[in-house]
Amino acid sequence: MAGWWSIFLFTLAVLTEGTAARPFSSSTWKHRRHHLRGDPIAQFKEKYFTQILDHFNYNSLGNGTYAQRYLITDQYWEKGGPIFFYTGNEGDVWNFALNSGFILELAAEQRALVIFAEHRYYGKSLPFGDESFNIPNIGLLTVEQALADYAVMITELKKELGAGKCPVIVFGGSYGGMLSVYMRIRYPNIVAGALGASAPILSTAGIGDSRQFFRDVTADFENCSPACKDAVRSAFQKLQALAQQEDYAHIQSAFSLCKTPSSPKDIHQLNGFLRNAFTLLAMMDYPYKTSFMSDMPAFPVKVACETMLNGTDMLLALRDTVGIVYNSTGEHACYDLYSLYVECADPTGCGLGFNSFAWDYQACTEIEMCFESNNVTDMFPPMPFTQSMREQYCAKRWAVVPRPGWLKTQYWGDALSTASNIIFSNGDLDPWANGGIRKSLSESLIAINIPEGAHHLDLRASNAADPDSVTKARQKEAQVIAQWVKTAREKTV
16 A cells, blocks of 8 residues: 555654644643654654464464564553554554654543554564565465454553553554454454544455546546646656657656666556656645655645646656655656566555565455556556456465455445444545545444545644644544543443
8 A cells, every 4th residue: 555655764854743733722732732742752662562473273383473563652641541552554663653643642632551553564573584475474464363463462461551441442544544443343342442544444345446546646636736637647648659659768868767668568667656656645645744655745736736737848747746756855866667666466556675565465365456547537547457467466476366355254344334433534635535434324433534634644743734624633533532432431330
């Protein structure tokens, strides 16, 4: 999922994301803001939990264990207060802890203990060390195993901390948001409620239109400026015309490529590289500078459209636009297509490094993302990714055959009416939003839509540039979570 690259270093902007906080209307939020000033890293202690390797097979590995990393802070906790638990997703756990300041803000208000758990096979939580991504070792990378990890960790840490009666609320963004939803569904005896921010639980379960994602990426740019969308489409069409003429030297020059393309395969790689940049620009369309997945300016979609429309040559303008993502520091004199972008079983991008191996495997097994661009409903070149193509790729790469529909069967898909105590938050600027729940399903299955919100903006720390819609969303989330905690606490009395 393109939302989670872990290859970029954090800058000061990330480490102090909460220092420009705008207070909510209540005095409690002002009190909270005061206590959140300073280095977020210093608030957490990094620890390791002895975790079971295989929760579901007693014979294969017995009670073998691995070291699962987690971060914890009791800075705001009052004994008896709730536990806020982040269900880590596809990357280093520090990435999420340093970009989910709302959880700390809420902890300060509600006097909660905060834990960020790292997902198995990501970051430093490698069950088999450097051999983790070998076959068959990688076979223990499943949603079910990850959820069981979290259930065991919560249960054991509550015992260690003397917090047996403390209600647990789980939080997560993107795939982490999916996991939070699944935790409430699978372990309601452990989890009192869940906030799933930008959680595409429908599209990743194979429910919906395969054209939706890149159509919605396109819509972000079209809503900024219809001429922007047209310029991007025209640039891609000119690229395709040059490719058909095999004018590879022109293409290399126009896009500052390190090597001259020499085949349709190279052009396909270039198209993926370019399309991926627009995906990230749309997802990270925040109203202030960020360094979450790349160094992004404020309102990056607007900046991208200005770049596209101010250029005199459409191919050079396209190159400069994707440079906002790939070359924000100016360090690349040329682009190495195969090192900066790796095609995988997730058409929105897997990122780079070991974390990308893990996500690719998950996209080959339980997580379904057969998304396509077609140059009709979107501005990108036709790039299909069918179930058949997925099967062929995954059989070759990981020696596995995907099982379409399993995620829907295991975690209910859109048949959620009997679930409870889940918030589904989505931003209208986020191309993942329409792959999730956009309408409330009951009094306790609450959809919160954020008109000016990009990918899980509500989980980020408060910022003076925040639109009113995200401020109101956080207020609503805080109110609902406080009620869940109150109700859960009353049941233990």
